[in-house]
Amino acid sequence: MKVSLFFVIAAALMMRSVSLQAADKSAGEALYKDACAQCHGPKAQGMASFPSLSGRDAEYITSRLETYRAGEKVGSNSFLMIPNATDLSDDDIANLAAFIADVEE
């Protein structure tokens, strides 16, 4: 049983890794410009009281977007992020994370 569980977790981690590698950064950029740049800035540098995403890795961005998509609050701007994340697919999140993690300020 323990061995089976190990393989399940290992397989899941591998799939996650493959998913990140396969992410489409240009699709992420298009989605970012459409839905994120007005608050977080064209280079994810943050604007006004909206936080900078610069320097955040793909794992962090993915985790936060999945949290918002699940309707869970994180911080005082959750009321904006939850509706923005609700309709994101796994691919959308992977693409966004890949673009944001690589954007140069």
Next chain:
Amino acid sequence: MSHKPTLRPLSAFIASAMIIGLPAVATANEPELSQSEVLTGLENPWDMAFLPDGTMFYTERCLGLSVRLPDGVVEHLLGMEGTEEYAITADDLVCEGQAGMNGVAIDPDFDENRTVYVYSASTMSEPRTNRVLRMTVNSEFTEVSDRTDIVEDIPYKPAATDHPFGDAGAHNGGRIRFSPEDGYLYVTTGDNHNSEIPQSPELIGGKVLRIDRDGEAAEGNEPPEGFDPRIYTYGHRNVQGITFHPSTGQPIVTEHGPWHSDEINALVNGGNSGWDPKPNMAGRGDCPDDYCGYEPNQTEGMDPKERAAYMPVTDFETYPDAMQPAWKNDGLSQGISSAEFLVGEQWGDWDGRLIVGFMGIGFGGTPVGQRINLIDIAEDGLSVNDVTELPVPMGAARFRSIVLGPEGDLYMAVDEGSIYRITPE
């Protein structure tokens, strides 16, 4: 860097029609706009103020006060906590949430006294406050000195609350402008997500102050009896724009709405703008952290008209004598910010038009709405005759500050980190 938008040939067509004898149906004289980037790579530029020779003082919300000289040289004058490369640093000036260093104004007698003013959050008092600082600039524009805080007690939101944008430091107002009509300094403030503040006679948040250059109440302020004499108008939510009508001198402000009804208000001395987000009044019950400003549903979308009926920005039922807004952004809230009048023949048909910037906020089905509106406001300030959009070359951005420069061009600071110069041709 310069860019021209696609031209609109209506005026050319009409001119041609007149030349060849066709009946002219209209006479549009709208300038084409070109753009140049004055400064870029800034961090949240918040406001600008100009000397006649083009010298531009500007603030960055979390960095401090700088000046750009006509030859393009930039001097960093007054830094905030944690900054480097400024001539002096004031560790009490802080940046948190929406708060930081905001408006900047130049003394009308700068040639004689070399005095500038800025609005900033400060930890000098406990709890912290927003302040108006007065300083002297040296002849080389490399240093400021003689700091005097002429207003020390503008309320500051000290801790987070259960509201949208609910972090500490919210709703500070922060624009400061000298009236060319009366020479007094007007200071706009915000409600801090605190329902007691806007209608309070003593707390000077949610107000427009009118003061002299020492911070004393201006002669002729007419707030209700018992109010702080510095108060010119009260009952505001978060005023981030103020300008003065070019022919009447009347102060005109922009006021952020709460998920509905951004407002433009022409101020009347002693007037109430009618914002009162207290719980257990005007048909409301309890509200999160005793502030009903985003009710009846502060985290999910709903019809802005229903919101306006429940929590009006101008509550005429409770305050029948409240000032009449000239415009309410068609019932939407999209982050209305700075205001300015276009003045001069170079603006053609737009000479005398009010312009207001929108930073944009998309919530609950409301379009984000980043733009500059061009508004023909009625001379009595009680309505608008026409609202269109200024076709600015840079396109959409978070338009934070709009200032008419000394040569009649328009300067715009955007949160993206640039200050643009817009020239009519």
